[in-house]
Each structure stands twice: as C-alpha cells, then as structure tokens.
Amino acid sequence: MKKDQESTPSSTSTGGGATTAMRVIVPLQGVVQGRGGLILGSVIPCALFYFFQLYLKRNRSKGGSGENSPPPPPARSPSGTHLQESSPLQRVQSRSLLSPRGGGSSGPAPLLASRADSIAKQADGPYYVGLKRVSEDPYDGSSNPDGVIQLGLAENRLSLDLVQEWLAENAKESILGQDMSISGIATYQPFDGLMELKVAIAGFMSQVMDKSVSFNPSQIVLTAGATPAIEILSFCLADPGNAFLVPSPYYPDLDRDVKWRTGVEIIPIPCRSADNFCLSTTALDRTFNQARKRGLKVRGIIISNPSNPVGNLFNRETLYSLLDFATEKNIHLISNEILAGSTHGSEDFVSLAEIIDSEDFDRTRVHIVYGLSKDLSLPGFRVGVIYTFNENVLAAAKKLARFSSISAPSQRLLISMLADTKFIHLFMKNNRERLERMYNAFVTGLKQLGIECMKSNGGFYCWMDMSGLIRSYNEKGELELWDKLLSVGKVNVTPGSSCHCIEPGWFRLCFTTLSENDIPVVMDRIRKVSEICKSRS
C-alpha cells in the first residue's frame, strides 16, 4: 500500500498530461477548483483507508491480544511454529501446567462458540427460576403439602385419565401394528414424519377447528414439538439480524425458540389492557416503522391464537387486517394455533387457515404452527406441526426436520389414537367441559379475593391483574410480588414482565395441572400474600 501511495504521483502524472504538476499531485485541488480529479481525489485515499483496515483486520485475527504476534518467542516445539490463537501459552508447558488460565483447572481451555457461552451463562428469568423452584419442591396434597404449587407451566392434566385408559388398552397393538411389524418402527423413517401420521393429524386439526377448514397432509412437516417447529420456521423465513414482530405479552419460551440459534430478533408490539390486550393495527404500524428506522429488516409477524398468555382469540377482522398488513409490507405471518382445541368460552375460534381459504390472499406468506402438546395433553410425546403454503419453506423445513424427528413408536401410537375417532370425540368433549369448569372455578375464586382476570376463551391459564397489590407500579414491584407469591405463598406464577407485558402487575396462572381440591389451597395462599401486601400499604 505504501508503495502505491508513493507511486501515485509519478504514475498519474504520466497519464494526466498535466499542465500543472500541482493538479495531478494534489488531486483534491481539482475538486476545489471545480475541475477533474474528483475521482482520484476520493478513490485513492479510500483505497488507502481500506487497505489499512484490511491490514489491521488481518493483523488482529492472528494475535488475540497483541499487535505483533508472528514470532513466537521462546518455546519451539517439534511439530509447528504457529501458536494457536488466543492461547499464547507455550505448548511444552501446557502439559504440566494445568492451571494457568484464569482459575480454570485444565490447561488452556478450548474455546467455545460465543453463542454457546451466552446460552450457557444466560441468567434464567423468573419464568425459568420459578419452574426450577417447583421441580425442587413440588406440592403434593398428601406427601408434601407445603411444597410449591405449579401454576407456571402450561400443561393440561385434566383429561390424562382418558389418555391413560386408551393407552392401557391399545399401546401394544398400536406400536407394533396388527401384524407385529418391527420394520415400521425400528428402521429409518422419513425425517419429517410418517405420511400416515400427517394424514391423521390433518384430520385432527380440521376436527379441532370444527371442520371449518381442511388441511392438506402434504403441506405438513412434523417436528419434535412446536418448539423446533417455530425455530425451523425462523431459520427459513429470516436471516441473522432480521426481526419478527410479536404482539406482547407473548409466552416466555418464544425468546429461546426464535432467538437462540437463528440470530433473529423479536420486536414486541405492545398491547394494552385498555384494548383487552388485543393487537391494534396502529401499534403494529408504529412498531414496524420504528424497526425500519433502526435499520432492522422485519421479515414477519408471529401471533399466538388463542393467545398465550392472555387467552383471548383473534377475531376475523383482526386476522384480515393482519393479512393485509403482511401483504402490504410483503412479510410473513406465523400463526401459532397450538391451543386451537383448548377453547372454553362461547366465542368461536377462527384459524388463519380458514381466512385464507375464504379469500384470495397470497398464501405463500402464511405459516401455521400446531402440535399435540396442548390439545391432546401430550407434551411428553413431542409432536409439533408446521403447516405452510410456501413450497420453498416446505422443502427446507422437511430437510431441517432431520434435527427434530419424532420417534417412530410414538408416531405409530398416535396414528392409532387419532384414528380412533370415537375416543378423540369423547376426549375433546370431556376436555373442553373440564377446562371450562376449572376456569370458572378458578376465576370465581380469584374474584372472591377481589382479583380480576382478563376475560379469556382459550388456553390453560388466566391472565390476572394484581396491579393493585404491587408496591411500586413498575417491573420491580411486579417481581417483588412474584417473589412473595413464590417464597411466602408457595405458588409459582409467571409475571407479566417475563412475557414482555408493557403494563406491570399482570400474572399468568395455569390452572390445568390442579385438581378441583387444589383450588381452595391456591386461593388461601394467594389470599395470604394479598393480605400481607395490603397490610403494608
């Protein structure tokens, strides 16, 4: 580079045919005087600057700490002269010295990926802290009556008895088949799920959505749970640094599902209690424009319908305007409908699939996530669904399913279970009834304590307003109350801040892991905490 710099005067002077040597030698003069030289005047220094940067960059990548790493001074060991980056330790010693590195116990610690490091070290939010506390000291009516009651995990145990009954009768036949075929479960199966299961699940989905829409099995990719389904979609729809818009409050796991490995960002669209936490198009528009101003590329919107954690449903009108918005901005729309069959109110659930069925929208931007964890109460089975109208996404997702395949015995089991329409019908009916009864009992109990919940029509939880009980109206006050509920009241709930809720004082309480006898216990415990809070203020 330096040579270039020195040679520029002479080389350009020959080409310039200059009247004054001055102009050629000092190119910028041209700019000033309004004559030629503009290009040279900007290109040459820029080139120099770039080479300089390049030089610095190469230099830096070689020597972790210092500028001049090349000559490895003292230790010359037989097989190589270059030292591994950022382990400036001499190799010969590295064998004997087992503790040279910042307290580490074993030699120069092999480097880890920075992404892994952040995942490993990331402090768990209250959502995960609470779950952990419960797993260490779980409540049990008889054996551990002082344990922590789990209201933080969206899991439905209300109808497990039905599943158990069915399994006890059918497990063996369904896994091994009538003709006892081992090759259907032991050998390699398609990574994206057995076609038989796709057909069964497509049927189940349309049953869950009240037959208002039919699903095409060949547009389905099966994954080991909805968690990888969302991650795979994120991989397919956005590149690192791109972003999805998500109406908040949203369920806490979404941060991990979308952000951890894909490098995709989530931008919350704040929803307010004044709107019943329904998405407003003005907020959507504003968030989109703000993101764009920050230079972020928004690649889609992720909604959960029925919403998690609020439990309300998107109405037809909102879905239409979301689709309009997505079309106008040319972005994707992911609708997580995993709770579609777990509605308990009077309102009708409307699937996004139904909307695009009914009108002439561009379907390639619509992707639906489903699974059997909620509606069949089988989260342990790890069965998730991507339903997409986009061929490229379908092709890529099928290939990526190699990392998240469902075990074949479970697939066989589910094929028989879903084929048993009588059972499924019975299950769905009973489950909804039980869900509704529990919801009513729980909400009534809270009301008696003077605590209101947002009206909800779906899901395993209610969205509870405790803002009257928090000492300072902010996140700190909310987390103090959460801590009190966990440590004193011994109930684990999910604070709104874990769900990125913009208003403090809201909590998600999942009631479907309880039995009806547990409800008075929960209410007593919440009463105790609320009395403490009131007495202080």
Place this chain on the structure above:
Amino acid sequence: MRLVVPLQGVVQGRGGLILGSLIPCALYYFLQFYLKRRRSPPPPPPSSPRSPSTSSVNLADLPRSSSRLSLSTRGSIGRVHVSARASSIAKPNTSPYYIGLDRVRGDPYDPVQNPGGIIQLGLAENRLTLDLIEEWLSKHMNEAVLLGGVDGGLSISGIAPYQPSDGLMELKVVMAGFMTQVMGGTVSFNPSQLVLTCGATPAVEILSFCLADQGNAFLVPTPYYPGFDRDIKFRTGVELIPVHCRSSENFVPSIAALDQAFNQAKKRGQKVRGILITNPSNPVGNLLSREILYNLLDFARERNIHIISDEIYAGSVYGDEEFVSMAEILDSEDFDKDRVHIVYGVSKDLSLPGFRVGAIYSFNEYVLASSKKLARFSSISAPTQRILVSLLSDSGFVQDYLQTNKQRIRRLHDLFVLGLEQLGIESTKSSAGFYCWVNMSRLISPYNEKGELELWEKLLDIAKINVTPGSACHCIEPGWFRCCFTTLDDTDVGVVVDRIRNIVETCKSPA
C-alpha cells in the same frame, strides 16, 4: 493553500495527512450511507401514492379490498422472501448419496413383489438382528410404555406431561450402562455428563453450535460420512475442512495431514475449532488405534482445539481388533478432558434408527450446560424413552443381543466380501460398521471423479444397486464405494454379486 488542498501536505511531507485521508473517506462513507438508505426500504409497494392516507387513517378502517387489489398488480415481484439459508437448503439434492436414496425410495427391491427394483446398499441400517428386538418388544411393550413409575403402577404421568428436554435421568443411567457394556466394560460413563437428543444427527449439530461460531471450521479426516455436510453446515455456519487420507495408509488419518490442513486454514484466516472423527470409521470401517488417539489428543492440545469423536458404531465391531473409545484414553491419563466430546446413539448398535435416540457425552461443563438447553429443539418422545429404559435395563437381553448381532454382521461381511473377491474386487480390511469400502478404481474409465460417478450411475441404472460413491464422502482417490450389506440376507447377497458381475463385464469389454 495547505488547508484547502490537504493532500498536498502528504506530498510535501508536512501535516495534513489526517485531513487528507479523513475528508474523502467521510465523503465516501456518506455517499455509501446515502445509497444504502435509498436502497434499504423494500421495493415500495405499488400503492405508495396512497400510502399517506394509509398512515393517517387507522389501518383497520381502510377498505380491505384496496390493498388486496394491489396483489394482482404486484404479481411476481411481490413474492415474499424466504431467508437466504432456507433457499440454499431448499435446493434439490445434488449429492449422489441423497439422489441414490431417493431413487431407492421410488423403486425398492423386493424379491417377490419387485424383483427388478433397486437394492439398497447406500443406507447404513442394520436389519440383521431386528427379530430379537421384535421378540423383546412384543413381550414387554405394554409394561415398557406405561410402567414408568417406581411403584410399578400404571403411570401416565411418566409419558404424557412435559419431561426434561435433555432426556429422562432413568434413561441416562441405563444409557451410560449400555455404553460401558458396548465398549467392553473398559470405561464407565457418568450419566450426568450425558445429554440425550433425538438421534445422533442433532447431537452433532448441537455440538457444532456449542464449539464453533459462524465461519469457524472443523477438520474432518476423509472419506467421511456424507450426512455430516448437512448436520454441520445447514444451520450452524461452520465449515468442514477435509483432511485427506489415502488408501496407501489404509485411510487412517495422519497427524502430518492434519497439521497441514490446520496451517492452510490458518493462512486463509479461518479459525479451526476442532477435529471431527468417526471411530469406528464411517465409511471405511476401520478402527483408530490407541496410538492414533493419543496423537490426535496431543494435536488437539497443541492447537487448543476440540475433538468430537462419533462412536456410534462402537458396539458393531465384528473383527478381531479391539475398539478403543476416546473416553478410555481420557480415563487412563491425565489429559485435559474439557476438549473431548463423544457422540453416541442407539441407531446403529441397537438397530433402532427409527427411535431417534442420540447422546452427547461431554466433559466440558459449559458444553453440557448449553447442550442441555439446546436439547429443547431435539427432545426424544417420552414413550420411546420408557421403552428404552426397560429394554436397556434387561441386561441379559442386551448381552445376548450384542453378541448375536456381532456374529451376524461378521458372517454377512465375510459372505459379501468373498462374493466381491470372486469378481476380482477388493475391499479395505474393515472390522466394524455395516459396510465395506470397496475399491472399484479398476472399473472406472477416466481415473477421476467423473469416471467414478459414471460407474455409480451405471450401478444405479443398469445393475439397479444403490451404493455411495467415494466422492460423496469427499474421498480424494476416485473409484471407492461404500456398500452397506446389513439390510441384505444371504440370498440377496447372491443377487447383488450377480448384478455387479454384469457391470464388471460391461466395463471390461470396451476397454
């Protein structure tokens, strides 16, 4: 003058250097910035003239039909983008490995129903001992699925609700025991160092996520298992650098070659974060000796990089050689264990690829911590875990199974190799795995990849057998093929040999 024309200063050796380079650079950057901003808003929707009204009026109040009208005007340009990585993944397969597998799926051989179909020698799957598994399952299935509880009661809560995403502790315990048994009882595994995943495929991917960042690389001795290209490169952004092994050295990796590859990578500015080996090797089927393992560890320590040892075939060793696990080496010496990670699974040694059960065994607590968290994307279905807990707890069965399995693989291997020898085709000596590594370089006409692929195509189209060409495994020498024989029975072997004989004759006659 000097201020107005800053570069003059440079020439004259006096000041102005900074201004002279900063000012044009700043101008240039602003120009770039300006261009970028103009470019970054996505192609403004055709309805842009209307857009002022859009923002002033509440969007919901807009007549919906208007924006839908724009759909038609947008036509092809309005196609929604998928991510760059997805569009490269979605492209049709180009590797002969996957093309062959697809072809077999379309027209699979069956001696009765489809005798003219394609015989699968491309998929490393073992069907020789499935009868034993079937027998066990048919006896124990009901209890296995539902008897999760300690009390022996029927327990739905062991399978239906959420379970730890990195696997049930019960399964980790029996899995650790099984690994010990498979490796000849020479080394014991600590269940708390295990992370269970749905197959070895995500195990390898999760390790890649944990050990290397985007743009970093792993050294991989070639020929290597074709699936690695997908397992590692699809999503992690990590590169694989092939380290070529040669037939003259029995395809055993040499430290010199590793060294060379490492240095070359470094010169290119690429950071090497680890070595990925398969032991027993896939596709060659040989074992890495104790000495080589020590050398690899030394190399890894010198370079301060990781070692991933994929030992998924550890229990499918049928030769006389002894298999040595990396874990055994670590146990015996005071190596720093932080850099060693072992991949295992039940797909090969228990012939249960459909169960999707893989394992990461790591000594590095950070890798363990992050793998456990990442296992949320690759959890194993609980009923399967329960079945395996029962199956692996039945140590008598497992013992019998492993022994019988080895005998049957060995018998078929000998039969297959003998058949090929009668055609004058040699294989490398192998002691493990479901395949042999066959040298057909004599049969290819230009001695290069093109000739190899021509022969592969001939085998697939004319002889109707699907084998994996060496080039799919990044083998540097042309003419080698991986043939998996464990999906065959005795009579099939005869059919395969006959079909290859046809090709051998057509290859020889023109030459």
